[in-house]
Structure formats: C-alpha cells, structure tokens
Amino acid sequence: MRISIRTVSSTMALLAAATLAVACSSSKSSSSGGVSGRTPPKIAMASAVGKGEGALNIIVWAGYAESGQNDPKVDWVHPFQQQTGCKVNVKIGNTSDEMVQLMKTGQYDGVSASGDATLRLIYGGDVAPVNTSLVSNYTTISTFLKNGNWNSVNGQMYGIPHGWGANLLMWNPSKVTGTQDSWSAVFTDANKYKGKVTAYDSPIYIADAALYLMSTQPSLGIKDPYSLTSPQLDAAVSLLKQQNSDVGEYWADYTKEVQAFESGTSVVGTTWQVIANTINGGSKAKVQTVLPKEGATGWSDTWMISSKAKHPNCMYDWMNYIVSPTVNSQVAEYFGEAPAQTLACQHTTDKSFCDTYHALDATYAAKIHYWTTPQAQCVDGSGNNCTDYSQWVDKWQQIKG
Secondary structure, eight states: OOOSOOOOOOHHHHHTTOOOOOOOOOSSOOSSOSOOSOOOOOOOOOSOOOSOOSEEEEEEOTTSSOBSSSOTTOBSHHHHHHHHOOEEEEEEOSSHHHHHHHHHTTOOSEEEEOTTTHHHHHHTTOBOOOOGGGOGGGGGBOGGGSSOTTTEETTEEOSEEEEEEEOEEEEOTTTSOSOOOSGGGGTTTGGGGTTOEEEEOSGGGHHHHHHHHHHHOGGGOOSOTTOOOHHHHHHHHHHHHHHHTTEEEEESSHHHHHHHHHHTSOOEEEEOHHHHHHHHTSSSOOOEEEOOTTOEEEEEEEEEEBTTOSOHHHHHHHHHHHTSHHHHHHHHHHHTSEESBGGGGGSOSSTTHHHHTTTTOHHHHTTEEEOOOOOSSOTTSSOSOOOOHHHHHHHHHHHHO
C-alpha cells in the first residue's frame, strides 16, 4: 500500500515520465498556532548562521530541488552551490512515511516535509525548531502559512513554508451535468457515477470525509478534520466505506488520474489544480474544478532542519535560497502549486499563474484545512482523546478492503 503520496505535478515532469511521489494539515492557523498541551523534545535552535560547511544532504519531493538533470533549463541546485560553496546531495522521498524513516537515520540535514509528516518529525525529535530571524526571506512569506498546526508548536515554527495548494473537486461536465459546488458529488451522490468516482489513495483522505461531515452532520461535533475522536473517526470511515462501492479507482500518482479522466474511466473526484490544467491542456477531455462550499483539505510543505544536521549552516542557507522570490516562483511553476513567497508572483513566467493558484488570496486559503498528522493530543487543542495517525492507517486498510 502506498501511503500519503503526491507525485511531481509539472507538465514538463509528466512529459519526462518522471513519475515520483509526494504528499502534505489542519484547519486555519490560530493566532498562537501549533499543537497546545504537549511539548516536543527540547532541541537547541540556531542563534546564528556561519560559513557553509561545504555540503548539504536533503530529502525532497521530486521537482523541489532540480539540478538540470531532467531539464537543462530547470536548475536551482548549481546556482546555489556557486553562491554558497555547499555541494547539494539530493535524495528523492517517495512518500511521507519514507521521509520520516530517512530523517530518523540522522544522515540528512533537512527535508521538504508535508503536513502528514511534520508533527511526527517534531515530536519524534528528528527536526529542530527554526530561528526564522536567520532566514531573511521568511518575512515576506504569506502570513496564513505561518504558525500553523502543521508547522509549529505553541507558537514556535519548525520550518519555512515552501508551497501550498487545495484538494479540489473535479468533474467532466459532459458526463456530470449541473452546478457542482459540494463534496456531495463524491459522497452522498456518488452512486450517480458508480464506478467512475475517483479518490485520493491515502489515510489522510479520511479528513476529506470528516470535513464533509463537519458541515452536513454538525451533531457529530467535528470541529477540525484532523482532530477526530473514535466515534467521529468511525463516522468518517463509514462514509468512506459507502463511497468505496462507487469508486472505480483510487489515485496517488497524479498521472494516473490524468489518464483516467482522459479515457473516461473517471468522471468526478478529488484533484489538484495542476492535474486539471494538464487535462485541459490536451485534447482528450475537458474538466472543471471548484473549491466546494464545505471547504477543502490541502497541503502546505515545509522545509525542516534535522536535529542531527551535520551541515546546519548550509541548510539555513538553502532554506533562505529556495524561498527567495525568483527561485520560489520557478519551483512553484515547475511543480504546479502556489508559492509561499509573496514576492514570487512578480517573477513568474506566466503572469496569470498566481491568480490561477490563488497564491495571494488569503480568503481562499482560509477555506483550506491543510494536511496535519493526526495525534492523540488533538491538534486543534480540544483535548487528548483524539485518534492518531496509526489508527487512521488501520482504518484506511479497512475502507479499501
């Protein structure tokens, strides 16, 4: 079973057949941010950045640290090496679970972690708190990505936001008629499209069902889709088991969903904006997308530094470099997501890119419940009676049979 996978989402990477994986929290950021009532291991935070150590070992989602190997025109690694003297060694992480395990080895200086991994890394003592005052480009990162439940604890940031996006509802209007503005299309109404519904293949998808129930069954008392008590989790699982009979295919590799919509084997399901753009850029099918009225789950990836980093200065240099306006714009366009850096929108090749991805739209971003690792200590601070990620994994296996 592939857990929490998000593939390279650029059209260029698709054409290059670079089919590698990715994944990425919780509800809107509160003023204090992070998980309350639980304390991560005490790990020293850097107080200054000195001369680079000459090397940097990082774990990344494919497409986040290109060196020109896939496309000579796409290279952020060599300019960084020339500027800093830090030779970059890149390890592609195929899943969040794999990234967590790799970080535990202590062999890597940092990681581009998604929200279903970040709290595991924080509470596992695998990453250190980040001194944001040492990252000059942090000041112009979108405010709504700071101090989130997925990247901070008790107001302390554990990384630098990189890129983000929403999990949208997508449909083929020639097969799914009428106005679509609700997740009911893939849940309570899914039997209308039996066998042609598609859903994201990951335990974190349970949050999508919880989000729908949060709006449609308020008596359940769900306040945050990642903070579920056992009865609330069971309700979400029950909904997903019902949906399972209508799902023709679960997807984790984004190229799989592109092919399914182009061939007509899928006509409605959850998606990313880049997938819709890829389909509509071809001639085989046309699709529409919407962020439904109930809101949506989504991802916000975070650069985190290892608590055992052998090259901490180079890692701080990298975190500042990769979210600089020009570079962050390039990564966002190549990968297919909204840049975290507000100034990046001034540097995109496609001048409508940031509008398409709602990069600076705080109102749009507020509708997204970014992936966060479920914890027994509820990530919304509501108590200590929530279900944790291991329970979600077990339930996901039951859902899929």
